[in-house]
Amino acid sequence: MAFSIRTRLTFWYVTLLTVSLLAFGAAFSYSLAKTFMDHTDSQISSVANMMVHTVIKPSGQLFLPRDFDIILERFFGIRTAGNYIQVLDPHGQIVAKSSNLETFSMPLVGATYHAAIGGATTFEIVRNVGRYPVRVVTKPIILKEKGLVAIVQVGSSLEGMDEIFHSLAYIFILAIIASVLISGFIGWALARKALKPVAEITKTARRIGAESLNERINITVPQDEIGMLASTINEMMERLEKSFKQIRQFTADASHELKTPLTILKGEMEIALRSKDNVEYMKEALNSSLEEIDRMNDIVRNLLDLAKMDVEKGAVPKEPVDLEKVLSDRYEQLKKVALDSGIHMAILRSKPLIVSGDAVRIGQLLSNLIDNAIKYTHRGGAVELSLDSDGGSAVFMVRDTGVGISKEDLPYIFDRFYRVDKARSREVGGAGLGLSICKEIAESHGGSLEVDSAHGQGSTFTARLPLAAQTA
Ligand SMILES: Nc1ncnc2c1ncn2[C@@H]1O[C@H](COP(=O)(O)OP(=O)(O)OP(=O)(O)O)[C@@H](O)[C@H]1O
Ligand SMILES: [Mg+2]
Structure with missing residues (x-):
């Protein structure tokens, strides 16, 4: 029992x-x-x-x-x-x-x-x-x-x-009974007082559900063991509440992002159906539908990437990756896009550097940053890329002369689905997932991603990745 x-x-x-x-x-x-x-x-x-x-x-x-x-x-x-x-x-x-x-x-x-x-x-x-x-x-x-x-x-x-012994035994037995009774009673009351916060914790913990994550335990004596336990539980609740909010926000944003192209797609299809024999009309509607499908495809691919990285957390493949080669490949791929947007793009500095990790993901990190720099820079602007080493890290820098990011927006740009200018992002086809993917990739490789920017004055993104042992 x-x-x-x-x-x-x-x-x-x-x-x-x-x-x-x-x-x-x-x-x-x-x-x-x-x-x-x-x-x-x-x-x-x-x-x-x-x-x-x-x-x-x-x-x-x-x-x-x-x-x-x-x-x-x-x-x-x-x-x-x-x-x-x-x-x-x-x-x-x-x-x-x-x-x-x-x-x-x-x-x-x-x-x-x-x-x-x-x-x-x-x-x-x-x-x-x-x-x-x-x-x-x-x-x-x-x-x-x-x-x-x-x-x-x-x-x-x-x-x-x-x-003497008889009366002594008598006194002893009485004294023992009395003190055991009194101290038992006091002990019971003291134990009740000492354990009251535990009962409080249990009560609050029972009340907490997915809908009431804002509940907190009332802490009376924060310094004692139970107080510390309670404040640890409160901190845990704080983190849980935050993650729950993030997940909710993420789900809402993801649904919203997918719903917009779907609505457009539906509109285009209806137009196509109504246009009967007008082939030109139909072609236009189909082309526009394809664009929306591409957009949805991008979003779903990005979401899958994020989900995969969440699952893989910390378990990145450890192959040697030649950063210089990855950079030149990506540069070649995006050169035309920059040219079409009237932007001058150049690699200022590059040197052979080996990091250990996943070549595909690191390529994704570089192209997302270059893609952003091109997207958020006006015609006639410039994008400069450089790859160098600093201590034990490879440092990849992307500097543009674009629209820049204001101080208010800077803390959020790595959040999932966050876009500074939704209308412009939609125009250039962004869902706000690129930078959060970049940050995940950098951090899962033991590196970091930082930004330095001011509104209207261009931006510089710096990704650091630890060099593989042989080149460090
Ligand atoms: N180089 C840049 N210059 C100015 N603003 C930028 C730059 N890079 C990112 N931003 C801002 O940060 C936001 C988030 O960037 P992110 O790459 O995550 O999303 P996106 O480019 O809008 O969409 P996606 O990358 O998912 O296609 C962008 O919407 C943009 O407002
Ligand atoms: Mg982007």
Whole structure:
């Protein structure tokens, strides 16, 4: 069965407390009992020693005083009750005892008797003398010339100790129960207070769905462990919300971009259908339809490229790519486009550089940048390309004298579907995906893509790619 953290915390807390209180009680009682017993032992053994001198005359004769109570009084003061004296002959038969032992006597068990014969003094606790246990010392009297002449037994009731222990046990048990109850209650309440934020986190996390990603956990103490957990979850929510928004935006934009050419396509088809036998009309409509299909084709291809790169993330093929060759190929391909647009395009600098990666993607990166430079530069303008190395990187630069990008637009131009001038982009056939693809390509190759531009003053795009080991 799974218990809540709160129950487990309280349980362990209470158990530990109980165990430590019991251990303390046991240790305390043990040392108290020992002190008490040591005290009793020293008392009865000094009485026994005195007795030895009392019952043996200087001549070595055994002398038994008539009244032991006087001796008891002398040694124990008025506390004679519960203290006993008994003298036995060498055979273990009682020959004299204090008057409070009238009806019973202190027993002499075999082992003790044997020890006495051997000359040893024994301390033991006997239980059948009176209501309370009695601590008894058994001491033999051995004379050099006569051997064992008598055995002296002095007993002292442990009544006091028994009573103390009873009341002590009573107090201990009550104190343990009370402190366990109180601390258990306080522990339970404290655990509840400490774990309250966790309950809060659970509640909020339950509420969060795709539609309520803006929910956040209310953090009361941000510095403690739970506060940190909550703020980590909040940060995660922030990122999730952002990605969700981006995905939504992306889907909306993609649908919109595809819908426009489709609408145009539909219009063209209707015109073609209505034109009946007019071949010229039909041709025009078909040509225009082809253009829209090309446009859709471009968008879908770009979208597929982006999706592929998202999936491949970080797993780019590592073939050696001759950048100089890629640049000259792309230059040859786009030269005519530049010429048709009345733009002067030239490679200012180039040198053999090898990077490792995907030749097709790197070619795509270069043509997208060159294509943009041509697209967004007016007739009569210039586009300059250069390829150089800087430290461990190949640096490809495209500079144009075109329309430039304003400060407000600069932060967004790498976003998917972002276009500064939608009307112009549509005219030149852009969907706003080229630069985001370029950035993905540069970054997936461990490089970067940067822009430097000002409105009306042309732009410079700089792509850096790490050089392959052999040319670095
Ligand atoms: N060299 C440039 N000069 C001025 N503006 C540019 C330049 N390159 C990009 N831009 C601006 O940044 C926007 C985003 O460029 P991007 O290449 O992503 O899209 P696009 O060229 O419009 O469309 P696509 O590349 O998908 O065909 C462009 O619409 C344009 O406004
Ligand atoms: Mg572009």
